[in-house]
Each structure stands twice: as structure tokens, then as C-alpha cells.
Amino acid sequence: MQSEREVLEQMKRLIEPGSIAIVGASDQISKVGGTITHNLITSDYHGKVYLVNPKKDTIYGRRVYKSVLDIEDEVDLVEIVVPAPQVPQVLEEAGRKGVKGAVIISSGFSEVGNFELQEQVYNIGRKYGMRLIGPNCFGIVNTGIGLDLTFTFTRATKGNISFISQSGAMCCGALDWAALNEVGFAKFINLGNKVDVDEADVLVYLKNDEQTKVIAMYIEGFKNGRHFYEVAREVCKVKPVIALKAGFSEAGSRASRSHTGSLSGSDQVISAAFKQAGIIRVYDIEALLESAVVFAEQPPPEGSNVAIVSNAGGLGVMTADWLSSLGFNIPVLSSEVQSRIKSSILDIGSPVNPIDMTGAADYNSYYNVIRALMEEPSIHLIVPIYVSQGLVTSDIPARAVVDVLKEYEKTTLSFWVGGASIMEGRMILRRNRVPCFSSAERLAKAAKAMYDYTVFRRRREEDDCN
Amino acid sequence: MQSEREVLEQMKRLIEPGSIAIVGASDQISKVGGTITHNLITSDYHGKVYLVNPKKDTIYGRRVYKSVLDIEDEVDLVEIVVPAPQVPQVLEEAGRKGVKGAVIISSGFSEVGNFELQEQVYNIGRKYGMRLIGPNCFGIVNTGIGLDLTFTFTRATKGNISFISQSGAMCCGALDWAALNEVGFAKFINLGNKVDVDEADVLVYLKNDEQTKVIAMYIEGFKNGRHFYEVAREVCKVKPVIALKAGFSEAGSRASRSHTGSLSGSDQVISAAFKQAGIIRVYDIEALLESAVVFAEQPPPEGSNVAIVSNAGGLGVMTADWLSSLGFNIPVLSSEVQSRIKSSILDIGSPVNPIDMTGAADYNSYYNVIRALMEEPSIHLIVPIYVSQGLVTSDIPARAVVDVLKEYEKTTLSFWVGGASIMEGRMILRRNRVPCFSSAERLAKAAKAMYDYTVFRRRREEDDCN
Known part of the structure; x- marks a missing residue:
């Protein structure tokens, strides 16, 4: 050899x-x-x-x-x-x-x-x-x-x-x-x-x-x-x-x-x-x-705590289901983070986690909420979700995600639901190296592969130290 | 009430x-x-x-x-x-x-x-x-x-x-x-x-x-x-x-x-x-x-026997894996059907099942092989697979599938792999009500849902008769 x-x-x-x-x-x-x-x-x-x-x-x-x-x-x-x-x-x-x-x-x-x-x-x-x-x-x-x-x-x-x-x-x-x-x-x-x-x-x-x-x-x-x-x-x-x-x-x-x-x-x-x-x-x-x-595009998450941010409650729930079933935690956010989030979403939304920003969520909602999550050390993976409901076009939340990621680094996987009307948002995310899925299942499985790799490398590093 | x-x-x-x-x-x-x-x-x-x-x-x-x-x-x-x-x-x-x-x-x-x-x-x-x-x-x-x-x-x-x-x-x-x-x-x-x-x-x-x-x-x-x-x-x-x-x-x-x-x-x-x-x-x-x-587009399969027809061996294998793991059979075809298939594919291909027609497969290969499978009563589901390899464009096998389906009826789910170069083929399939997947896993899961429904209805009919 x-x-x-x-x-x-x-x-x-x-x-x-x-x-x-x-x-x-x-x-x-x-x-x-x-x-x-x-x-x-x-x-x-x-x-x-x-x-x-x-x-x-x-x-x-x-x-x-x-x-x-x-x-x-x-x-x-x-x-x-x-x-x-x-x-x-x-x-x-x-x-x-x-x-x-x-x-x-x-x-x-x-x-x-x-x-x-x-x-x-x-x-x-x-x-x-x-x-x-x-x-x-x-x-x-x-x-x-x-x-x-x-x-x-x-x-x-x-x-x-x-x-x-x-x-x-x-x-x-x-x-x-x-x-x-x-x-x-x-x-x-x-x-x-x-x-x-x-x-x-x-x-x-x-x-x-x-x-x-x-x-x-x-x-x-x-x-x-x-x-x-x-x-x-x-x-x-x-x-x-x-x-x-x-x-x-x-x-x-x-x-x-x-x-x-x-x-x-x-x-x-x-x-x-x-x-x-x-x-x-x-x-x-x-x-x-x-x-x-x-x-290629995102660092593997450093832990298993996920925050989900959606403009449609049901999509947040579906994604929470998938991520939970693969071993991730979707923790209730601290009251401090919740109150930061509350100031950026409608009262009828939910700041708990998955965060439901309702269909009214605009650039500021996505930007402020995601920034709050970037600054929360107990959260390791952020999943922004969007479905077009006619009010806010798909490029707007995409730009918000990308803009936050200019200042912060934390594993971010997005989930944009729809057809022609989400194309622009998807393209903005893709060109800025934020993976964009059309399925909660596939997003969760990709997240799992990444987190498994984090765990594998930590174990290997420990082995090498012992 | x-x-x-x-x-x-x-x-x-x-x-x-x-x-x-x-x-x-x-x-x-x-x-x-x-x-x-x-x-x-x-x-x-x-x-x-x-x-x-x-x-x-x-x-x-x-x-x-x-x-x-x-x-x-x-x-x-x-x-x-x-x-x-x-x-x-x-x-x-x-x-x-x-x-x-x-x-x-x-x-x-x-x-x-x-x-x-x-x-x-x-x-x-x-x-x-x-x-x-x-x-x-x-x-x-x-x-x-x-x-x-x-x-x-x-x-x-x-x-x-x-x-x-x-x-x-x-x-x-x-x-x-x-x-x-x-x-x-x-x-x-x-x-x-x-x-x-x-x-x-x-x-x-x-x-x-x-x-x-x-x-x-x-x-x-x-x-x-x-x-x-x-x-x-x-x-x-x-x-x-x-x-x-x-x-x-x-x-x-x-x-x-x-x-x-x-x-x-x-x-x-x-x-x-x-x-x-x-x-x-x-x-x-x-x-x-x-x-x-x-x-909406295809009748549920009447049984669990699948024939897979691909222009790339590996994709046929992957699809066979998924379908098998969900309970489908991919039976070795009868020698009669195999010899019919052999006459339409290159010698280096395989007529067994999954059928490997190699990258040379053209309209006639797809058309003749799929027709032979339509006429084989022991096969209940046909899965045509295509990946663009530059020789035969994606519309050609799609037209072959559609043309056979003008004369025969049997559950057909297709799997076209690639990007821009398979768009035309996908569109032809879609407009002719042949579902076209981009994943073996999702195709197999959809097939499973259909077959489960066949089994459910049969049982229910039996119950109603008893």
C-alpha cells in the first residue's frame, strides 16, 4: 500500500x-x-x-x-x-x-x-x-x-x-x-x-x-x-x-x-x-x-435546540413535528426573548416557539425576530418559514433572513412554501447560501444529518484526547 | 344529527x-x-x-x-x-x-x-x-x-x-x-x-x-x-x-x-x-x-409487483431499493418478456428487472419495453426512469411513455432526474397525467399510499360481502 x-x-x-x-x-x-x-x-x-x-x-x-x-x-x-x-x-x-x-x-x-x-x-x-x-x-x-x-x-x-x-x-x-x-x-x-x-x-x-x-x-x-x-x-x-x-x-x-x-x-x-x-x-x-x-452553505448546528419562525401557524407546527421526531428540541423561549419577539409581531401571533408571526409578518417582523434568536445562545438552529399570502411578497422575508446573516452566524435552514410566487425569495436565499426547502420532512432530515455530524466530530475529538 | x-x-x-x-x-x-x-x-x-x-x-x-x-x-x-x-x-x-x-x-x-x-x-x-x-x-x-x-x-x-x-x-x-x-x-x-x-x-x-x-x-x-x-x-x-x-x-x-x-x-x-x-x-x-x-392521475396498482425501466442502472437500483423496502416486489421477469425486452435494448443492458436500457435507450426502447410490461399481467406498476445523458433528450422517453398509455392502462409513475434539461419531458408527462418524481423515495412512498388504498378497499369490500 x-x-x-x-x-x-x-x-x-x-x-x-x-x-x-x-x-x-x-x-x-x-x-x-x-x-x-x-x-x-x-x-x-x-x-x-x-x-x-x-x-x-x-x-x-x-x-x-x-x-x-x-x-x-x-x-x-x-x-x-x-x-x-x-x-x-x-x-x-x-x-x-x-x-x-x-x-x-x-x-x-x-x-x-x-x-x-x-x-x-x-x-x-x-x-x-x-x-x-x-x-x-x-x-x-x-x-x-x-x-x-x-x-x-x-x-x-x-x-x-x-x-x-x-x-x-x-x-x-x-x-x-x-x-x-x-x-x-x-x-x-x-x-x-x-x-x-x-x-x-x-x-x-x-x-x-x-x-x-x-x-x-x-x-x-x-x-x-x-x-x-x-x-x-x-x-x-x-x-x-x-x-x-x-x-x-x-x-x-x-x-x-x-x-x-x-x-x-x-x-x-x-x-x-x-x-x-x-x-x-x-x-x-x-x-x-x-x-x-x-x-456546503451552513455550519452544522452546535446543539439540538431549534427556533421556528413562521408566517403561518400550521407550517410551524408541521416543522416542529418533524424536527422533534428526529430528536431536536423546540424549547419554550425565555420570557426575555418572548417579549422581544412580541414587540415585532401581532398580538394574535405566538412568541412561544414555534413562533407564529401570522400572515401580517413583514421585513421587520422577520428581521427582528430572527435577530433576537441569533442573540439567544440556547438556540442552535433557526428555521424561517414563509408562505405567500398575498400581502408580503416572498423576497421580503428572504432579504430579512439574509440581512440578519450578514451580522450573525448560526445554522439557518429555510422553508418556503408555494410555487411561482416564492421563486424570487428562494433565489435570494440560495444566492446567499441559505438552503431553502419545499418540505418540512426534507429540511428536518438535512438538519439531522448536520447535527449527527456535530455529535460525531465531538466524539471523535474526545476519543483523540483520551 | x-x-x-x-x-x-x-x-x-x-x-x-x-x-x-x-x-x-x-x-x-x-x-x-x-x-x-x-x-x-x-x-x-x-x-x-x-x-x-x-x-x-x-x-x-x-x-x-x-x-x-x-x-x-x-x-x-x-x-x-x-x-x-x-x-x-x-x-x-x-x-x-x-x-x-x-x-x-x-x-x-x-x-x-x-x-x-x-x-x-x-x-x-x-x-x-x-x-x-x-x-x-x-x-x-x-x-x-x-x-x-x-x-x-x-x-x-x-x-x-x-x-x-x-x-x-x-x-x-x-x-x-x-x-x-x-x-x-x-x-x-x-x-x-x-x-x-x-x-x-x-x-x-x-x-x-x-x-x-x-x-x-x-x-x-x-x-x-x-x-x-x-x-x-x-x-x-x-x-x-x-x-x-x-x-x-x-x-x-x-x-x-x-x-x-x-x-x-x-x-x-x-x-x-x-x-x-x-x-x-x-x-x-x-x-x-x-x-x-x-x-387524481393514475389508478391505484392492483397488486404489488413492479417493473422498473431505466436508462441508468444506478437509478433503477435505487428505486428498486425504495420500493422493496416499502413492501413491493420487483420480480425477475419471465423469459418470454425478457426476450421481448432484449430485442429493444443494447446487449450490455439488462432485461431482468430493474431493466437497465443503458444511456442509449431511445423512443423505441422505452416504447417497446413499456408496452411489453403493459402486456405482462403479473406486473401491476410500471416505473419509467430517465436521466439526461446528452444523447436522447428528455421529451423522447416522455412521449414514449405517453404513447403507450394511449393504448394501455396500468399504474405508471415516472422518475426523471436532473434540472433544466428534463423540464420538457416532465411537462409532457404532467400534461398527460403521468406523475413525475424527482426522488425515488417520494415515488415509492406515493406508490405505497396507492397500494395501501387498494388493499384497504378490497378488505372493505370483503367485509361488506360477509
């Missing part, structure tokens, strides 16, 4: 390359190689880019090389987009050139039963000490250096979430979802068939990556579960890791085996290992993405 | 009035009375509309009456939008005029502690045999006759869901959500303080309403739980009833008491009663709306 330091260095060369050669470059956007070429040269990447294609002289006016071996300068990474049978030769040439990393986009390996060809690729990588991502993958993104090595049509924007997925389809879905929801990524890595680089290798890199605040993973199976566990355990001490591991049902694991050809392992063992390592396990793609956003 | 027949006749006059007088009519759209007047006269309602306001002579060129008593013709319903202290007099006049129903929008009654005034209103209603909705309510909608008696800015469109809510805020949220998601309503009733008409009365009406396919309720508390249970029990035999009853946690019920002034009752008792009556209980506003849509 390599040392963490070695792995980190290798991964850095793969994910932060100073120079890249695309083998199979093309100017035909309808081809995968064409999309990749186009995505890379139109991205913000400032490193050297070399295009390789034996059948072309120029692409977009740039010089095209016949082989990697013809490139005069050093190359950190080759991205390979040639038919599968040609991959070994291209890799050989890259190895001889001294390239230390490759992203193999080409498909036609173990996923179609061609284990022999994949083995051959593996051996060439070993021979030259080259780390390989793929084959049969969608590519990688590093927004930290403006690098886009994928064939997506939906470009990832800059953010703090790093996403690792075995499945390319899941990458497409995640990027598409993220673009619509204005969610950005730090690193975005599709591992494909995992001939060499696996989740554990990438985790080592992401643990040390400053841009990454939270790691979201979609996992189908493990090459080396024990090693993954050991690495993940260390990473979870430093930043939250959320994982979606499908295939826990009999039908699901039957399909999972046929899909990836890999054994998915006993689900109970996986759950126990995830828990011990500190990995937050989710069971749905929506939950994976939503909880990643929450961790 | 009145007979069901009597209640039905009274409710018909309230919800299907032939003539209406708005007392407190106005041409100032900024006032509640103005919005109500505007909404009613611009709605598709073909009955007679009389405007009453002692301070006006004409509104929008129409004659304005000083009092309901001045109207020459019969009036079925008065809608009252005057300050609370004036409500008793207006009601008295309506009673003397022989009006048998009133919707009281005005607030300032029990919700602000003014129980005496509410009692007075109640007594006038009793004296004249007048049924009263409200006070402190948002109004009612009957799209069946184009009637809009609310002060909403988001008009309800025609559909098969009837919505009953005690809370006006919840009505606003639901209408706003429905407009964005192109979901229509049959009847939309806000009960407000429930001085007289309550959920049970409306249920009697909706049970007999042909336009209503499913009933969604938001309940804060009961006036007469026993009576509600008995009525609901009969309604559930005929059509599904979904209810969100908030306030199950200690903090939630504390707030619920303060919010509505009514005792919310022991939650365990409520859960047991709901179950026995056949009411489908949900715990989130999103779940209430989404499951109502599912019941």
Missing part, C-alpha cells in the same frame, strides 16, 4: 495537471472527443493543452500532434478518447513519454465483459507508474483551476461541494440539477470502471483540498472495502462525507451485480462501517444533493 | 349556488372585498351575482344594493366581507331574506379571542337554518361551475382534486404550488374558524361529487372527532382521502393549541382512527399535494 503522501501527489497530478494532452481530439462537437476538446479549450484552464489525433493537422487553428510522443514539452495528464482497442497503444506511448496520469473516457472494457482489455490497460499503468481514472468514464472537473475534462453540455460552476461517482449517468443528473439550482462544485470526478483510481484515492486528495467543504459520493461497489473504510474514517474527521450506496434490497443488489459486475457487499456491514467511519448515508439522489448543499 | 341527505342538500346550496350576493363588495382591488368581487365577476361563473355595499351605487358599472333585503330575486349564498362587528347584522338580514348559506370571510372572531361574537354568528345561523363557512376564511372555489369566491391572486384551474383546509395560509401555498405544477382542483374549501360547517360536512358533499376523484385535507383540530370518523369511513370506501394533521409532537401540539385554540387530541388515537377509517395520513405539505396528484 502506498503512503497517503504518495497518493496525494499522484492525485494532484491527475486533478491539478499543469499540462494536458487530449488523445482523440476532434472538432466535431457531435463526437465525444469533439465535446471534450471543445469543453476544455473553452474552459478557464490556464495550463498547456495539446491536441493529439493522427488524422488531423489542425483543430480550431491549433496544432495537432500525431502522437503524445511528438509533444516537445512535459505532459502531466493524457485524456484518452479513442476506440477501446487503441487505448493500450496510446497508454504505452504516454508511459514512454513519462506521463504520470490518464483519464480514460473510452468505453468497451469490463462493462461489456471485455475484462482482458481492461487488465491490459491496468498492467500498462502499473508498468509506468501511471495513475488511471476510468475507463468508461465521463471525465473530471476541477473548478479551482477552471478545468473541465468532461463531455457534458452542462458546465459545473465553482463551489465547495466535491462529487465522486462511479456512474456517469449520475454525474449527468447531478450537473443538470446543480445548474438549475445554482449549486457549484469544487471537484467533480467520475470514476467509471475504476481500473485503478478508486474512491479511497480521491478521498485522500479531497481531504487535503481547501476548496472542498463537503464530499458527496455515489457508490455502486467497492474494490477494497477495508481500505476505503480506513481512508474515509480519517477524512470524516476533517470534513463531512455523504454517501449514496444503492443496492440494499434483494432486487436492487441483484441488479447492482449485473450492472457493475461487482459484488455490492452485505448492506448491513456497509451501514455499520459507514456509521463507524462517520460517513452520512443517504438513500436517494435528491437527498445526496440536498444534504451536500446544506453542508 | 342531520341525515346525510340533508347535509348534502345544504352543502350543494353552499358549493353550487345558483345566485350569490357579495356583502362588502368593492372595486378597490387592494381590499379583500375588492379582490373577491373582482375574482367572482371575472370567473366563469354563470349564476346571478349581486353586489351589496351601502356606500356604493355602482361597481364596475353594475348595480349595487344597500342590503341583501333589497335584492328582488332569490339568493342562495351570501359571501360576507365586512368588518367583524357588522357580520351579525348582515347575517340577520340574509336570514330574513331566506338565504340558506353564507361564506364569512371577515376575521376578528375566535382567532383573536372574540368567542362571544362568533357565538352570536353561530346562533343567527341556527335561527334561520343557514349553513355557515368561516368566519376568518379565504373562501371557496368550485371549478365545476367556474366559481371563485376567494381573494386569491392565483386562480385554481379545473381538475379532480378537492382540497379542504382549516388554514387559509395552507390554501395560498397549495394554490401557488398547483399553478406552477399545472395541477387542477375540483372544489377548494377553506373552513377557517369552523363556526358551523366542518370537514365532515364537506366530506359528505365531496363523496357525492362526481368531479372529485381524490380528497386532500389539511386538518388542525376536530370539533367532533367521532362524527368525522364515521363520515370519513364511508367516504373512503368511495374515493381516497389523504390527510395532513399537524401537531403530533409535544412542541407541535403546544403550538397547535395556541394557534387554533382547539385541542388537537392524542396523536396515537388520531392515527389509529385514520387508519381504521381508511384515511391515508401524510406528514408534510409536499407529501399531501404530491400524493393527491398521484391519486
Whole structure:
């Protein structure tokens, strides 16, 4: 087994390359190689880019090389987009050139039963000490250096979430979802068939990556579960890791085996290992993405006391129900805080908790009440709720929440109910990094994941002290 | 206690009035009375509309009456939008005029502690045999006759869901959500303080309403739980009833008491009663709306066998996990069906179940595979899944699903993953009444609610036969 330091260095060369050669470059956007070429040269990447294609002289006016071996300068990474049978030769040439990393986009390996060809690729990588991502993958993104090595049509924007997925389809879905929801990524890595680089290798890199605040993973199976566990355990001490591991049902694991050809392992063992390592396990793609956003945008709550502030009594009650059922307290507020709140809401409202500000709640009500809660040390999580009732438009309470958060820091998760009329409020919250839910259940579950992480880290810190 | 027949006749006059007088009519759209007047006269309602306001002579060129008593013709319903202290007099006049129903929008009654005034209103209603909705309510909608008696800015469109809510805020949220998601309503009733008409009365009406396919309720508390249970029990035999009853946690019920002034009752008792009556209980506003849509648009599955058809293996596995965990079977398909499927998908796909058609799946793959599943009698529920992978746009599989459903009928719930690039497909599905989820968990829970209802109805039919 390599040392963490070695792995980190290798991964850095793969994910932060100073120079890249695309083998199979093309100017035909309808081809995968064409999309990749186009995505890379139109991205913000400032490193050297070399295009390789034996059948072309120029692409977009740039010089095209016949082989990697013809490139005069050093190359950190080759991205390979040639038919599968040609991959070994291209890799050989890259190895001889001294390239230390490759992203193999080409498909036609173990996923179609061609284990022999994949083995051959593996051996060439070993021979030259080259780390390989793929084959049969969608590519990688590093927004930290403006690098886009994928064939997506939906470009990832800059953010703090790093996403690792075995499945390319899941990458497409995640990027598409993220673009619509204005969610950005730090690193975005599709591992494909995992001939060499696996989740554990990438985790080592992401643990040390400053841009990454939270790691979201979609996992189908493990090459080396024990090693993954050991690495993940260390990473979870430093930043939250959320994982979606499908295939826990009999039908699901039957399909999972046929899909990836890999054994998915006993689900109970996986759950126990995830828990011990500190990995937050989710069971749905929506939950994976939503909880990643929450961790990226808000600090985990330092305790389990919640204050709920709503302009509709029923929504406050519903949210209190969900949060209570997941272990949070919704304490009666002190008489001091209650009297501060009373001065900002109508008499028919309730300052107890959940706070019912009634439909008349305006900017001042939201602003003053939330500020009072920010200043109350016994409250660890604030949940502002809004439903449009025609009087106060959705942007107004959103601005109040955002304005308070300019001066104070405390975990804040919002819940805006409705359709078109809450769009503006949602956008204001989102752009100011306040997660905005459309469901009390999902809000409560995200809050629970965050608080579980707080508890996990405290326990781990205590363990380390003892 | 009145007979069901009597209640039905009274409710018909309230919800299907032939003539209406708005007392407190106005041409100032900024006032509640103005919005109500505007909404009613611009709605598709073909009955007679009389405007009453002692301070006006004409509104929008129409004659304005000083009092309901001045109207020459019969009036079925008065809608009252005057300050609370004036409500008793207006009601008295309506009673003397022989009006048998009133919707009281005005607030300032029990919700602000003014129980005496509410009692007075109640007594006038009793004296004249007048049924009263409200006070402190948002109004009612009957799209069946184009009637809009609310002060909403988001008009309800025609559909098969009837919505009953005690809370006006919840009505606003639901209408706003429905407009964005192109979901229509049959009847939309806000009960407000429930001085007289309550959920049970409306249920009697909706049970007999042909336009209503499913009933969604938001309940804060009961006036007469026993009576509600008995009525609901009969309604559930005929059509599904979904209810969100908030306030199950200690903090939630504390707030619920303060919010509505009514005792919310022991939650365990409520859960047991709901179950026995056949009411489908949900715990989130999103779940209430989404499951109502599912019941309105698709027939409940006749059994628990599901076939999953995906263009991404992992999404099929995830969905199989969720459905399995809620009691569905995902059976291995017969070799006959498998061979039919095989001819429409790539060799690297899997025809077993969940069916993995791979990212190459096009219109023909979706169409042929779903048709084969429609023709397989052992399958009761079909779940088509799609994630955009750049090759086949989201409208293509949506059209395939819709086209198969033109010829066949079997419960179909879809799961489209992504953001902007799946919008078109979602819209096609939605407009053709195929529910489209963005989460495997929520899809599975909606499927479960539907199947539970199938089981409940079968048992009830057996009971009735014995």
C-alpha cells in the first residue's frame, strides 16, 4: 500500500495537471472527443493543452500532434478518447513519454465483459507508474483551476461541494440539477470502471483540498472495502462525507451485480462501517444533493435546540413535528426573548416557539425576530418559514433572513412554501447560501444529518484526547 | 344529527349556488372585498351575482344594493366581507331574506379571542337554518361551475382534486404550488374558524361529487372527532382521502393549541382512527399535494409487483431499493418478456428487472419495453426512469411513455432526474397525467399510499360481502 503522501501527489497530478494532452481530439462537437476538446479549450484552464489525433493537422487553428510522443514539452495528464482497442497503444506511448496520469473516457472494457482489455490497460499503468481514472468514464472537473475534462453540455460552476461517482449517468443528473439550482462544485470526478483510481484515492486528495467543504459520493461497489473504510474514517474527521450506496434490497443488489459486475457487499456491514467511519448515508439522489448543499452553505448546528419562525401557524407546527421526531428540541423561549419577539409581531401571533408571526409578518417582523434568536445562545438552529399570502411578497422575508446573516452566524435552514410566487425569495436565499426547502420532512432530515455530524466530530475529538 | 341527505342538500346550496350576493363588495382591488368581487365577476361563473355595499351605487358599472333585503330575486349564498362587528347584522338580514348559506370571510372572531361574537354568528345561523363557512376564511372555489369566491391572486384551474383546509395560509401555498405544477382542483374549501360547517360536512358533499376523484385535507383540530370518523369511513370506501394533521409532537401540539385554540387530541388515537377509517395520513405539505396528484392521475396498482425501466442502472437500483423496502416486489421477469425486452435494448443492458436500457435507450426502447410490461399481467406498476445523458433528450422517453398509455392502462409513475434539461419531458408527462418524481423515495412512498388504498378497499369490500 502506498503512503497517503504518495497518493496525494499522484492525485494532484491527475486533478491539478499543469499540462494536458487530449488523445482523440476532434472538432466535431457531435463526437465525444469533439465535446471534450471543445469543453476544455473553452474552459478557464490556464495550463498547456495539446491536441493529439493522427488524422488531423489542425483543430480550431491549433496544432495537432500525431502522437503524445511528438509533444516537445512535459505532459502531466493524457485524456484518452479513442476506440477501446487503441487505448493500450496510446497508454504505452504516454508511459514512454513519462506521463504520470490518464483519464480514460473510452468505453468497451469490463462493462461489456471485455475484462482482458481492461487488465491490459491496468498492467500498462502499473508498468509506468501511471495513475488511471476510468475507463468508461465521463471525465473530471476541477473548478479551482477552471478545468473541465468532461463531455457534458452542462458546465459545473465553482463551489465547495466535491462529487465522486462511479456512474456517469449520475454525474449527468447531478450537473443538470446543480445548474438549475445554482449549486457549484469544487471537484467533480467520475470514476467509471475504476481500473485503478478508486474512491479511497480521491478521498485522500479531497481531504487535503481547501476548496472542498463537503464530499458527496455515489457508490455502486467497492474494490477494497477495508481500505476505503480506513481512508474515509480519517477524512470524516476533517470534513463531512455523504454517501449514496444503492443496492440494499434483494432486487436492487441483484441488479447492482449485473450492472457493475461487482459484488455490492452485505448492506448491513456497509451501514455499520459507514456509521463507524462517520460517513452520512443517504438513500436517494435528491437527498445526496440536498444534504451536500446544506453542508456546503451552513455550519452544522452546535446543539439540538431549534427556533421556528413562521408566517403561518400550521407550517410551524408541521416543522416542529418533524424536527422533534428526529430528536431536536423546540424549547419554550425565555420570557426575555418572548417579549422581544412580541414587540415585532401581532398580538394574535405566538412568541412561544414555534413562533407564529401570522400572515401580517413583514421585513421587520422577520428581521427582528430572527435577530433576537441569533442573540439567544440556547438556540442552535433557526428555521424561517414563509408562505405567500398575498400581502408580503416572498423576497421580503428572504432579504430579512439574509440581512440578519450578514451580522450573525448560526445554522439557518429555510422553508418556503408555494410555487411561482416564492421563486424570487428562494433565489435570494440560495444566492446567499441559505438552503431553502419545499418540505418540512426534507429540511428536518438535512438538519439531522448536520447535527449527527456535530455529535460525531465531538466524539471523535474526545476519543483523540483520551 | 342531520341525515346525510340533508347535509348534502345544504352543502350543494353552499358549493353550487345558483345566485350569490357579495356583502362588502368593492372595486378597490387592494381590499379583500375588492379582490373577491373582482375574482367572482371575472370567473366563469354563470349564476346571478349581486353586489351589496351601502356606500356604493355602482361597481364596475353594475348595480349595487344597500342590503341583501333589497335584492328582488332569490339568493342562495351570501359571501360576507365586512368588518367583524357588522357580520351579525348582515347575517340577520340574509336570514330574513331566506338565504340558506353564507361564506364569512371577515376575521376578528375566535382567532383573536372574540368567542362571544362568533357565538352570536353561530346562533343567527341556527335561527334561520343557514349553513355557515368561516368566519376568518379565504373562501371557496368550485371549478365545476367556474366559481371563485376567494381573494386569491392565483386562480385554481379545473381538475379532480378537492382540497379542504382549516388554514387559509395552507390554501395560498397549495394554490401557488398547483399553478406552477399545472395541477387542477375540483372544489377548494377553506373552513377557517369552523363556526358551523366542518370537514365532515364537506366530506359528505365531496363523496357525492362526481368531479372529485381524490380528497386532500389539511386538518388542525376536530370539533367532533367521532362524527368525522364515521363520515370519513364511508367516504373512503368511495374515493381516497389523504390527510395532513399537524401537531403530533409535544412542541407541535403546544403550538397547535395556541394557534387554533382547539385541542388537537392524542396523536396515537388520531392515527389509529385514520387508519381504521381508511384515511391515508401524510406528514408534510409536499407529501399531501404530491400524493393527491398521484391519486387524481393514475389508478391505484392492483397488486404489488413492479417493473422498473431505466436508462441508468444506478437509478433503477435505487428505486428498486425504495420500493422493496416499502413492501413491493420487483420480480425477475419471465423469459418470454425478457426476450421481448432484449430485442429493444443494447446487449450490455439488462432485461431482468430493474431493466437497465443503458444511456442509449431511445423512443423505441422505452416504447417497446413499456408496452411489453403493459402486456405482462403479473406486473401491476410500471416505473419509467430517465436521466439526461446528452444523447436522447428528455421529451423522447416522455412521449414514449405517453404513447403507450394511449393504448394501455396500468399504474405508471415516472422518475426523471436532473434540472433544466428534463423540464420538457416532465411537462409532457404532467400534461398527460403521468406523475413525475424527482426522488425515488417520494415515488415509492406515493406508490405505497396507492397500494395501501387498494388493499384497504378490497378488505372493505370483503367485509361488506360477509
